[in-house]
Structure formats: C-alpha cells, structure tokens
Amino acid sequence: MKDLHISIEKNGEQTKVGTIQGDGISDAVFRYDRAWLDREDAIPVSLSLPLQEEAFSSKKTKTFFEGLLPEGFTKRSVAKWMHADDQDYLTMLSGLGQECLGAIQVMEGNSKPPKARYTRMTEQQLREFAAEGAIKSAELVTALHLSLAGASGKTGLYFDADNQCWYLPEGTAPSTHIVKQSHVRFKDIVTNEQLCLTTAKNLGISVPSSFAVNTEDENLLFATPRYDRVLTEKHRVLDGLPVPLRLHQEDMAQALGIPAENKYEIVPSGYCEKICGLLRDFSSNPIRDILDFWNRIIFNDLIGNTDGHLKNFSFLYDENLAGLHLAPAYDIVSTTIYPGHTRTLSMYIGDSNAIDQIQRSDFIEGAGRSGIRSAVILRQLDTMAEHFEKAISQAADTLQEKGYKDAGTIKDRILETSGYKYL
Template identity: 30%
Template structure:
C-alpha cells in the first residue's frame, strides 16, 4: 500500500492511495472540504469525500509522461510494468496543473526564484543534452503506421525563467518548458516545425501558448536552437515589489482526464474521445461554451491546414483560472506531422465518418456537426474565412523564417510546411463550400 499527500498549490487537498494491485483511491481532507477548497479534478467534486479507481486512475495516469519517455524512465529506474507509485515518487512534484503529489508527510517546495540554481549557457546546454538519455533530469534511483506523440517523441526540461535568465526548477513550480532538438536525428527540424506552427496559430487568431527559439551551445561549441514554451498553467509573481517570488500553479485537465480515459486510449480509433466528447465537455464545463466552441472549431481547421493529424485527446485541455472559471486552455503541441513521411496520416479524431484528408468532403463536416449538435450552415462562412487566415499566417511565418540564419535543410522544411498548407487549404475549402 502506498499513500501520497496531494497538494493544490500549498493546501493539502487529501490523500492518494495505491494498493498492491495498483488500484487508486483519493480522499479529500476534512479541513480542505470544510474550507471549500478547489476540486483536484472536475471529475472529482469536493462535495464527495472519496473517489474510486475508475476516475482516479485515469486522472493520475494522464499526469505522467507517456510513450518512449515513460519506457526510458521505467528502464533506467528499474520500474516494474504498472508500478505507478514509483513514477509518482519520481515525477509527482511538478506535473501539469495545480497539483503536487508528495510522499506521505512531505510538503511541496515553494522556493523563491532567486534561491534556485541559475543555469549558465554551458550548464543549460549540458542539461538539455542529458535529458535525451535521462528524461526530466531524473537520476537513476532518485527518491522523491507510427504516430508522433510529442510527450513521447520529444523530451522536455522544466525550468524557471526570470529576466532572461534560466533557473533549474527541481521540484519547485516551473514557469517554462524547453524542448531541445532530438539527439538521435529523428523528426528533423521538429523544433522549427513546432515553432512555425505555434506562431502561425497565434497570428491566425488561435489562443496558443507563447513560444520562442532559445539558442544553446553544447560542450563542443556547436550551436542549435531549442523551443522555449511559456507555461500558461502558472501565474508568475509580481516583480515590481519585494514580496516573496512564489509561482502559483493553475489547474489544467486534458480531455482524456475529463473522460476518465487512460493515455493509452488517447486516439479515437483506440476507443478514446472524439470531437463529440470534446464539445460535450465544453458545454459541461466552460464558462462561455459558445466562445470555446468557436475556438475548438478553429483549431480543427488549423490542424487540417498545417497537416497535423496527431491532434488527439491529450492535445485538448481545459484550464481553471485563478478566479475559478473554466475554459479551453491555450493550444499546444501544434506540429505539421505530414512533414514526416513515416507517420500515420489518419486523423486522431475523425471528422464525421472521415479519417483521412484525401477523403474529406462537405458531408464529413455535416456529419461532424450533426454529432456535436451544431448547425454547420451558421458557421460555414466563418470557417472558410478562418481557413484563409490560417494559410496567410503560415505564409507570413515561413516568409520571416526564410530571412533568419538557419541551415538550408531547416529552410527547406519550412518551405515544405508551407507547400503542405497550400495544398491542404484547397482541400479544406472545397470541403467547406456548398456544392
């Protein structure tokens, strides 16, 4: 039996219990309930004290890394299959959202930013190199068609950024995530691919996580760029006064968690949530459902334009703001998967009965809108206009990228993304327009 304390920021929300069969239970602390604390999940209201494995397990499992990163951590730390308690010991301190899962009796760390370890260029570059073999900077035995799944295909380093300086987060809440280029050479130009797609999404009018390129230099003096992502599930401290520089966590849940589906079922073809489930959760939880409906539809169109066929249930999340309002989180992990020829091109979530772009028709959209209980005729013109805006945004970002100091192979990748967007734009427009 393993017992963990679960904190919502600095408040002890309750205890997570994992038995020898890896069944999970969560119980809210009486003081937390009495003080009307925030639910640790929208699927686990505080009004109910005890929550069982069918809801708790998928919620917790989806907080952990997946794919090849999970397998690498498992191998390096000699973790048996299904031993989620050990994963939580290693990784529970700084997960997505507002929670920190700690060993029984241990409190989360809330160091002041200036008290953490600053990373100079050499130290940062070494850490980014190390995490290729040691994901999330975990040391062995530390206490406390193929698809592209970014959580598994691209490693990440959580850090704290302040005034252009980088600090090692350890267990303190991180403010940024750095994705370095892959050391093994797979998915070439992936850093620039995601940078272009994320920037284009923002220009097109999608709410997207802020990204930039961070130049790093390895021990041999070789320069490269990593992707620097600002965490939207963190509230940065006010640097204008001398109060303690504490970072606050905001609660976030992805669609798998809200549907109580484990990450292994994130694709609709594997039994995971589709667009019908996404819009149902928007209607159930969003403060302004109509606004999030439009945002979700824009993301569907944008993903089609850029050739991102890996927009699965874990790539749609809901954010609970500091005032308790819930809405779709900013978009993240937007990538042109079509750039890589060996990746599956079937849709992670089908559009109507359609699963590939080359079979997309007006009937596909009508079927999808019927499933989500929306009127296609009332939104058709907006989606056509947004498809045009999406292509214009990709064109603008790629044009700026060409002017940068990049390798020719990376410029060629950017040009190919634009070519894909132009081709897909025509297919999408044809499917949206009335015959």
C-alpha cells in the first residue's frame, strides 16, 4: 500500500498537511490531516482541493499531484531510471518529491528525508549537462530527488551569484534556478526565449531575470531564477551558502483541476474565462492580476507563442501562505518562427485560436466572457501593439551587445511570422 506524506513550507518550516494512501494509482486518495484542518492558518494545497474532512477522489488526487511531475520524454526517462511504469505517478513522486515546484514536499511514509547539502559543480559537469541532452537532465532530477513540471530538458541548480559558482542541491536542499538545455528543443531557443522575455519586460510584463550560461562551446544553458524561492535576512546557512525559502505555487491546470494532458484548449472550453474567475475569486489583487493576465494573452499573440498553455500560468503564494497572486511570466518563446510549427494558440481568444484569423472582435468577445469591459482590453491591445516593434527592436539590440549574435535575425522572423502583422 502506498503511503505518501504531504507537507508544505511556511516561513521556512515544513508542516505535514495530509497523506495520499491507496494500493495504486486507481484508488490512491488524498486526505487532509485533522491537525492541519484544525489550524486557524490552514490553507488548501490547491484551489482544486479545498479544505475538507473527506478524502478526495483518486481522479482529483492524481490531477493535482501528477501535475508536480515532469512531462513527456523527461517523465518517461525518469520512470525508466526508477524501474517504474510512466503512468505510476505515485512511485515517481515518492522518488522526486523532496524538491518540487512550489513549497510542497512528498515523503514515503515516515521515512526520514535524505541529508541536505550543496555540492559544487565543476566546469566539466556543466559542459556535460549542456551537451548530453534530456537523458542527462532526467538522470539529474532523479539523483537529486527533484520534481519540475514541464516537458523540456531542465533541472534545478543552486547559483552563488557572488562567486559565479553552480551547485547541485542534494536531498532536501532547495535550488535557486531552473536551468534548461538549449539543443534539446529548437535551434537558437536560448536567444529566442531571452529575446521574448526581454521584449515582455520592455512592455511592462513581470518576468524573471534569465540569462545564458556559457560552457565554452555551442551548447548553451538557459538559467532562470526561481520566483518560488526567496532569500530573507533570517535565512539558514548550509555548506556556507544561504538557503532560500520555498514559496508555494500551483499552475492554472492544477488550480482548475484539469489534467496536464488537457493543458491545451483543443475545443472551446473557456480557459481564459476560467482563469479570470480564479483570479477574481482568490487573488490578493484581482484587478491588477486580471489585466496582467490579458497582457500576457495579447503578448503571446504578438510574439507568436503558441505554447502558452494552462501550465505556463501560475499562482504564487506569499511566504506565510496568507495571500496569492499571479506569478511572473515564464516559458515564453516565439514558436511561429520555426517552419511547420502550429499556428494554433494554446487558448482561445473569443471564438478563435488561429493566429492568422484573430481579430479585434475576438478580444472584445474574450473580454466580455471574462467580465472585463471591452474598452479596457482594446486599450491594452492597442498600446501593446503600438509599442511592440520598438520594444522587440530594443531587446534585440541589447542582446546583440551582450553577444547574442542571432537576436536581430530572430526579431525579424518574429515580425514576419507572428500575430503582430495581423493586429
């Protein structure tokens, strides 16, 4: 019988909130502990799993907790490393759950967590990670007991910015950065993502300060500071390094109780409307967050990002779990610059999800369904479209000065292929 203990970090301390128990994935259910329910400061681990005494169904349990795991090739590789079926999310979670996205920790029964420590990486190790592709990424996340949602080759590492050193976070030691391999995805993906993020920042969208890691060859790594990790003045010290606090987060698929395999809106299902409903009901600043969310929807169309699915939007909780808000934007790339890639957006805007067909009327319709006055959305659309070319040109110039030699070419491809030319 599976017996997984679920805890959540608050102000730097892990507290058990419940258990997942069952003979397998078909009957495993999550239930909150009585002690957690009795606390005045108790919160649900997910908006889709509200505080209640009764156990949740195996389907609801699986939808949220499987959403903590990697997807696609990385998931299959991790399952192979663990000698598990790639549908057995419980076994993978028990092996990877000591360091998840957000503040949740998963432990098998009453077992003690592995020792936390930071081990400095050599230049050779960084080069190997950059060069060896998604298999090496899967090997690392398994060895480090690390669970990162998503389908690309990536892992969590600790970066000592003062000394420009990278460390492997072992056991329950939290990482500070998500590091992606460049060549396991698309050509020039590092420059592409950095250009898109810099453009988004120029247009006032909150994004992490990502950067490329030069491994002295062409296999670049792309590092993004984790917005769900934060250093405070009262931080602990481990192996001479300050230990960040974990901040709870959940992506919109988890919050809505939608399985990861349905993260793309294939048929009209009101994903934008549903996200705005969550923001309106639960955000600490709903008006700001709803407008920020629509800015990102507009930006995805302008930049040609057809991969802006439910799992690429998240809630981020305060360190004391008292409030939540829309997390910074992440995983933004222009997919339309790659020949043959879909021109279908991941979420409908009004009645359309085709970049070549979306019109102002679709934004008006989408705004109305989300409970927003059309004039507000059209003003945001016009402002962003008006400043887009200047913002991306400035971003390309900045990156070229930093050594991203193909930034200008990618900028031109975006302007030629994205939704910008249709608005």
